[in-house]
Amino acid sequence: MSDSIKLSSVTLDCPNAGALATFYADITGGKVTCLNDAWATVNSPGGRIEFQTAPEYTPPTWPDPTSSMQVHLDFYVDDLDAADSLVARARRRRPEAPKRHTVPTPRASGRSATQGRQRTRSR
Secondary structure, three states, X not given: OOOOOOOOOEEEEEOOHHHHHHHHHHHHOXXXXXXXXXXXXXXXXXXXXEXXXXXXXXXXXOOOOOOOOOOEEXXXXXXXXXXHHHHHHHHHHOOOOOOEEOOOOOOOOEEEEEEOOEEEEEO
């Protein structure tokens, strides 16, 4: 018996699990390994992300301080400009993808890419 606990994955509620999973597979170099109307799984080199379709899902409004953050994802990138281009191309293919914001502080919610001390966030 082991006393260690290891994170298996993170699950995000969203309006369309397959669409959001495909977007994240595109930008992480991952693969959608499970896909149905209610659930999708992305296995990527950095780990696994699960997506659950929630028909009544209402995304938080950002940067509205009265709206909760709910969750954000952090990504390391080798080249911030190249990552920005990759995300922009993926968003053009997937209009339902998260909207992109760049902020100077870690207070924002959404996706995060870090190169050195620079941070980008999107919702």
